[in-house]
Amino acid sequence: MSHxxxxxxxxxxxxxxxxAQxxxxxxxxxxxxAEYHEVNRAVHRAEAxxxxxxxxxxxxxxxxRMRLKDEIYGMLTAAA
Structure with missing residues (x-):
């Protein structure tokens, strides 16, 4: 499978x-x-x-994908 x-x-x-933590x-x-991963894979399959x-x-x-990434980033920065 491709990258x-x-x-x-x-x-x-x-x-x-x-x-990971x-x-x-x-x-x-x-x-x-998990949602980000699913959407990201769908975008990749569509683009390819x-x-x-x-x-x-x-x-x-x-x-x-961008909304999920923004929310994930917000949680990462709050936890750091």
Whole structure:
């Protein structure tokens, strides 16, 4: 399988350990990470034309990924 860009470890390389800790200790954070992972993979499949979707649907998935990333970042900075 090809590399999927925008994985959380790639987006926040200095916070990999904190991400792992919060996934274990915070159910809401773990749920956000799982949702981010799912949406990110869907965006990648759409961009790679593995599972083509409409331009509007692809843009909405990107916005959803950005909202999730922002919320995850907020929780990471609050926990640091």
């Amino acid at each position: 999927t860009p925008h994985e959380l470890a790639e987006e926040f390389p200095d916070k990999v350990e904190l991400i 919060l996934r274990e200790s915070n159910a809401h954070f773990a749920k956000l990470c 034309r593995i599972e083509p979707v409409s331009d509007e649907a692809e843009e909405e998935m990107r916005r959803q």
